[in-house]
Amino acid sequence: MLTFKRFVELAESYGADLQRWPKEPRAAAEALLAVSPEARRLLIDARSVDEAIEAHDNRVTPTDEEQRAAVARIRYGVKRELASASICARSEPSVGWISRWLDVGIPGNLRWSAVGGGIAVAVVVGLLIGWTEPTPAPKALLTMLQPAPMRIFEE
């Protein structure tokens, strides 16, 4: 059952073209239009707004040629973006194992902080080791590491 109030609401939303209206009330709307001059007047008023909107739409809609050119640019742009994006996608597996390894017991937002902290600790420890004066290697060890004289010509 389509009330007149609902008819007004639909006309104010979808305009005069009943094809735009939801399917269910269309038949009832046509029946109402057949008997109600007020309903017909309402759609005539709605049609003037439709025409204004359509006229604006025709002015701003790109021509077929403009649209084809724009689509070609979009396709090219997307291809270029995906080519650069795929580099990132390929690099993902190489660090993926770190994520999986860190997955145990460390919250997601702290995982890479943990990696960074670990690297920082390793650097500090390395610097501390390098800072201390290296002890001279034992003489016997140096002798062992020295290559033996090579004989080129047999006497």
Place this chain on the structure above:
Amino acid sequence: MPPGYTETTDADLLAMSAEGDRRAFDEIVSRHAAFALRVALRIVANPAVAEELVQEAMVKAWSQSRHFDPRRARFSTWLYKIVVNLCLDYRRRKHAVPMPDGFDPVDPGPAADRMLEIGERDAAIDKAMQELPARQRAAMALVYAEGMSGSEAAVILGLSAKAVERLLARARAYVRESLRREHY
């Protein structure tokens, strides 16, 4: 493009894209870019920005292709939702940044350069349409210009069908009132 791609459904092409098939995704772009562009253009009212946003939406669709579930939504609905959301975000950001004093903004309307050629009534309509809030423009673009039903537009806009009806009614009322104000 090999015939295999052109005959494949959107959902299958997206599944292939999720496996890294860029040619499959190019077929998706070539199928849907024109529609996406028209809708974006009607929301942001600037051809260059609309192109950028559609490109961004396509790249986003590629990166999220693994998350698309064909049992939950049609591919086109899913893609257009991404496009419309990016356009609404753009409009929101644009309005959020206050312009400095004395700033002379560039007219964003695609019809700006044609304004002098068209009549006063058309200029009044174009002005009214450009003044509409982004969501009202999006609803009008989907239902009036692209012929979607209110329910389809509602899914894309993330609203109820009733809410879309209200957006359309408010937009029409504003256009009608603007024309009345200008004595047309």
